[in-house]
Amino acid sequence: MTRVALLFAAAALTAGFGIPARAQDTPPGDAAAGKRIYLTTGCHYCHGSAGQGGAYNSVAPSLAKTAMPFVGFKFQLRTPGGDMPAYVEAVMPDQQVADIYAFLQALPGRREAKDIPILND
Amino acid sequence: MPKRRNDSPTLGRRNFLKGAGLVGAAALTPAAAQAQAVAPKANLKAAVPGPAQLAADTHAPTRESVTQSSSGGDFMVDVFKSLDIDYLAMNCASSFRGLHEAVINHGKNKKPEILTCPHEEIAVHMGQGYAKIAGKPLAMICHGVVGLQHATMAMYNAWCDRVPVIVFGGNIVEADKRAPGAEWVHSAIDPGAIVRDFVKWDDQPTSLQHFAESFVRAYKIAVTPPMGPVFISLDAELQENPIRDAETLRIPKLATVIPPQADSGSIAELARMLVAAENPVIICDRLARTPAGMTRLIELAETLQCAVVDNAGRMNFPSRHPLNQSFRRGQLIGQADVILAIEMNELWGSLNAFSDRIVRTNRPITKKDAKIVTLGTRDLYQKSNYQDFGRYQEVDHAIAGDGEASLPALTEAVKRLVDAGRKSALEARGKRFAAARLAMIEQAKSDATLGWDSSPITTGRLCAEVWAQIKDEDWSLVGNGIRITWPHRLWKFDKPYQWNGGSGGAGVGYNTPASLGAALANKQHGRLTLNFNGDGDMMFVPSTLWTAAHHRIPMLYIVHNNRAYHQEVMYLQAMANRRGRGIDDVKIGTTITDPNVDYATVARGFGVYGEGPITDPKDLGPALKRAIAVVKRGEPALIDVVTDPR
Numbered sequence: 001m002t003r004v005a006l007l008f009a010a011a012a013l014t015a016g017f018g019i020p021a022r023a024q025d026t027p028p029g030d031a032a033a034g035k036r037i038y039l040t041t042g043c044h045y046c047h048g049s050a051g052q053g054g055a056y057n058s059v060a061p062s063l064a065k066t067a068m069p070f071v072g073f074k075f076q077l078r079t080p081g082g083d084m085p086a087y088v089e090a091v092m093p094d095q096q097v098a099d100i101y102a103f104l105q106a107l108p109g110r111r112e113a114k115d116i117p118i119l120n121d
Numbered sequence: 122m123p124k125r126r127n128d129s130p131t132l133g134r135r136n137f138l139k140g141a142g143l144v145g146a147a148a149l150t151p152a153a154a155q156a157q158a159v160a161p162k163a164n165l166k167a168a169v170p171g172p173a174q175l176a177a178d179t180h181a182p183t184r185e186s187v188t189q190s191s192s193g194g195d196f197m198v199d200v201f202k203s204l205d206i207d208y209l210a211m212n213c214a215s216s217f218r219g220l221h222e223a224v225i226n227h228g229k230n231k232k233p234e235i236l237t238c239p240h241e242e243i244a245v246h247m248g249q250g251y252a253k254i255a256g257k258p259l260a261m262i263c264h265g266v267v268g269l270q271h272a273t274m275a276m277y278n279a280w281c282d283r284v285p286v287i288v289f290g291g292n293i294v295e296a297d298k299r300a301p302g303a304e305w306v307h308s309a310i311d312p313g314a315i316v317r318d319f320v321k322w323d324d325q326p327t328s329l330q331h332f333a334e335s336f337v338r339a340y341k342i343a344v345t346p347p348m349g350p351v352f353i354s355l356d357a358e359l360q361e362n363p364i365r366d367a368e369t370l371r372i373p374k375l376a377t378v379i380p381p382q383a384d385s386g387s388i389a390e391l392a393r394m395l396v397a398a399e400n401p402v403i404i405c406d407r408l409a410r411t412p413a414g415m416t417r418l419i420e421l422a423e424t425l426q427c428a429v430v431d432n433a434g435r436m437n438f439p440s441r442h443p444l445n446q447s448f449r450r451g452q453l454i455g456q457a458d459v460i461l462a463i464e465m466n467e468l469w470g471s472l473n474a475f476s477d478r479i480v481r482t483n484r485p486i487t488k489k490d491a492k493i494v495t496l497g498t499r500d501l502y503q504k505s506n507y508q509d510f511g512r513y514q515e516v517d518h519a520i521a522g523d524g525e526a527s528l529p530a531l532t533e534a535v536k537r538l539v540d541a542g543r544k545s546a547l548e549a550r551g552k553r554f555a556a557a558r559l560a561m562i563e564q565a566k567s568d569a570t571l572g573w574d575s576s577p578i579t580t581g582r583l584c585a586e587v588w589a590q591i592k593d594e595d596w597s598l599v600g601n602g603i604r605i606t607w608p609h610r611l612w613k614f615d616k617p618y619q620w621n622g623g624s625g626g627a628g629v630g631y632n633t634p635a636s637l638g639a640a641l642a643n644k645q646h647g648r649l650t651l652n653f654n655g656d657g658d659m660m661f662v663p664s665t666l667w668t669a670a671h672h673r674i675p676m677l678y679i680v681h682n683n684r685a686y687h688q689e690v691m692y693l694q695a696m697a698n699r700r701g702r703g704i705d706d707v708k709i710g711t712t713i714t715d716p717n718v719d720y721a722t723v724a725r726g727f728g729v730y731g732e733g734p735i736t737d738p739k740d741l742g743p744a745l746k747r748a749i750a751v752v753k754r755g756e757p758a759l760i761d762v763v764t765d766p767r
Contacts, residue, residue, distance in 0.1 A: 041703070041704060042690075042691075042694045042704045042707065044765070045687070045691050045694060045766050045767075046766075048571070048572060048579060048766075048767065049572065049575055049577060049579075050571055050575040050579060050765070051571065051572070052568070052571030052572040052575075052579050052581060053568065053571065054580075054604075054765070054766060054767030055604040055606075055767050056695075057477055060767070062568065062571055064572070082476075083476065083477045083478070083695070085694050085695040085698035086698050086699065087698060088698075088701050090701055091698065091701060091703045091704075108572075109571065110567055110568075110571055111570040111573060113563070113567050113569070113570055116570060116573065116585075118585055118586065118588070118589035118742075119566045119570070119585055121592055121613075
C-alpha cells in the first residue's frame with residue numbers, strides 16, 4: 001500500500017472514532033452540489049452512495065464524515081494512491097472538490113450498531 | 122437443434138457388402154434400363170420369368186431390421202450406474218439420442234436422472250456447484266461440436282476451480298454414417314481439441330468396452346487431486362446400435378486414488394519451522410476437499426495458535442474463529458516469519474502488491490527473510506496455454522501432497538514439538554488474535570451501519586438483513602457477488618457446506634447455474650440454499666431459473682442488482698480519468714439500464730417465485746421472509762434487490 005493510500009485508509013479507520021477534520025483548513029463547499037458531483041463523477045462507484053465504502057481492485061474506504069483533512073483529501077484526488085483513478089483539476093475543479101468534501105461531512109455517518117437489533121446476534 | 126433425419130439410411134458395417142452389391146448391380150444395367158424405356162409398346166409382353174425374378178416373386182422380401190433388442194446406450198447406462206452418477210445434465214441433442222433414450226427407458230431415469238438445461242453452460246456449471254457440495258461429480262452431455270462450444274467457458278471455470286465434472290459430447294465418427302446437413306456440421310474428427318487445454322483427460326472410445334474403461338478412467342482422473350473436468354466423445358453409432366460383443370463386455374472396477382500425504386521428513390521440518398516461528402501465518406484457498414478439511418485446519422491452527430488467512434476458495438475455516446485473520450491479511454503477511462501456503466493456486470497474488478497504473482509495478486509484501494512453504498497438489502499438474510497458474514512465486518520449500526490429507530500428520534508433528542513453555546507463548550499469541558477478531562467483527566457491524574437507510578440499498582444492509590432471516594436455519598451460501606465481503610465479515614460460517622468458493626476462472630455466468638447445482642446437492646439434506654447473484658451474471662443464463670422450477674430445486678436467488686457490470690464501470694472510469702477526460706460516458710457499454718431489467722418478472726416467466734425490484738431497505742426483511750417460506754416448501758424463489766454498486 002502506498003503512502004497516500006495508507007493516509008486514506010487511516011483516515012477511514014479514524015472516521016468512526018470521531019476525530020474531526022480541521023475546519024480552518026477547509027474551504028467552504030456546497031453539500032447539495034457536492035452530492036450531485038459525487039454521484040455524477042463516479043465517486044460512489046467505489047465509495048458508495050452514502051460514503052459507506054466499497055471496493056475496486058482492493059478495499060475503497062468509507063468517506064462519510066471523513067476525518068481526513070481537506071488538503072489530504074484533495075491530494076488523494078489529484079495524485080491518488082493505490083489504484084484509485086486520478087481526478088485532475090481539468091476534470092474536477094477545486095471548488096467541486098470542496099463541494100464533495102462538504103457533502104461527505106454532511107452525511108449521516110455511522111450509527112451505533114447496538115441500536116440496530118439485527119446487528120446484535 | 123436439428124435432429125437426425127429418421128428416414129436416413131443407417132447401414133451398418135454388416136450391410137456394407139450387400140449394399141455395395143446392389144449398387145454394383147444397378148451400375149451394370151443402365152443400358153438395359155434405357156433400352157426398356159425406349160422399347161416400343163408392341164414389345165411389352167410378359168416374358169418368362171428368370172430364376173431371380175421367380176425368387177423375388179415367391180419369397181418374402183429381405184428387409185433391414187427396424188427394431189433391436191439391445192443397444193450400446195443401455196450398456197453405457199449400466200456404466201453410469203456402476204459409478205453412482207446421480208445426474209446427467211443436458212440440453213437434448215441428436216448426437217446422443219441413443220444414450221438419452223437408454224437413460225430414460227433402460228435406466229428408468231435414475232442414476233443418472235436427467236437434468237434439463239436450456240444451455241450447456243448451465244449444465245457444466247451445475248456440475249461444478251454440485252460437486253463442491255456433494256463431494257462427487259455429476260455428468261453432463263452435449264453435442265460434441267456446437268454444444269461443446271457452448272460448454273467450454275463453464276469447463277474452463279471448473280478447470281480453474283479444480284472441480285471434477287464429467288463432460289460427454291455426442292459425435293458421429295464415421296463419415297459415411299452421417300446424414301447430409303446438420304450431422305456433418307455437428308461432427309468432428311477430434312472434438313476434444315477445443316477443450317484439451319482445460320480438461321485433465323479426454324478420449325473418444327471406439328467400442329463399448331473402450332467406453333467402459335474410458336469412463337471409469339475419466340472418473341478416476343477427474344476426482345484425483347488436483348481435480349478437474351474430463352471429456353469423452355461418444356460415437357452415436359456406438360450408443361445407438363445393438364451390442365455385438367455382449368458376452369465379452371465388462372465394467373471395470375473403480376478404485377479412486379487415495380490423495381497423497383506429504384513426505385514425512387518434509388512434514389517434520391515444516392512442523393519445526395512453524396513451532397519455532399514467532400509470527401507464522403497459514404494461508405489457504407482450496408484446502409477443504411471434504412467436510413474433514415475444515416476440522417483438520419482448525420486443529421492445526423489451534424495447536425499453533427497462529428493466524429489463518431482464508432482466501433475462501435472452499436469452506437476452509439470458520440469465519441468467526443478467533444484465529445481467522447483473513448481481513449488483516451496484509452498486515453499479518455507483512456509481519457510473518459513463516460508462511461505456510463496450503464492448496465493455493467496463485468500464491469504470488471497474495472504475497473505481493475500490484476499497482477494497476479500506466480506503468481504496472483509490484484513489490485513483495487513479505488519480509489525479506491520470511492520463509493515461505495507451499496503444501497499442496499497444484500505443482501503436480503499444470504498445463505501451459507491458459508495462464509491460470511499465476512505468476513511464479515519463489516518459495517523456500519515446496520511440499521507435494523494433498524493439503525487435507527497431510528494436515529493430520531503435520532498437526533501431530535507440531536504437537537510433539539510444543540512443550541509447556543512454548544504452549545504458554547502460543548496461547549498468549551492466540552489471545553491477541555482472538556481480541557483482534559472480536560474487534561474486526563465489531564468494526565464490520567459498525568461499517569454496516571453506514572448508509573443503513575439508503576436507497577439504493579447498501580450491500581452491508583442487504584447482508585445484515587439476510588443474516589437475520591437465515592441464522593437460525595440450516596443454511597448454505599453458494600454464490601456471491603464480485604468483491605462482496607459482507608457475509609464473511611458479518612456471518613457465522615462454521616459448517617463445511619456453508620460456503621463453496623467462487624467460479625475459479627472468473628468467467629461471468631457461473632453464479633446462477635453453479636448455485637443451482639449446489640442447491641441440488643443440498644436438497645437431500647433439506648438445507649436452505651441461497652446466493653447473492655450479480656445482475657450481470659444472471660443476464661448470461663437466466664434460463665437457469667426454468668431448470669430450477671422444472672426440477673423443483675429449492676434455492677433462494679438474491680439478485681445483487683447494481684444495474685451494471687460494475688467492475689468494468691470502474692475500469693472505464695480509471696481509463697477515462699487516466700486520460701483526463703472525465704467519466705461522463707463510462708456507462709456506455711458497462712451498465713444494464715434503459716431498460717432496467719425486472720428480474721422478478723423474469724423469474725415468474727420461468728415459473729419461479731419472484732419479488733422486486735426492492736429499493737427500500739425496510740421492505741427487505743418481509744420480502745426475504747416470504748421468499749424463504751417458498752424455498753422451505755421445496756421451490757426456488759428470487760428476490761431482486763436494487764443495491765449500491767459494492
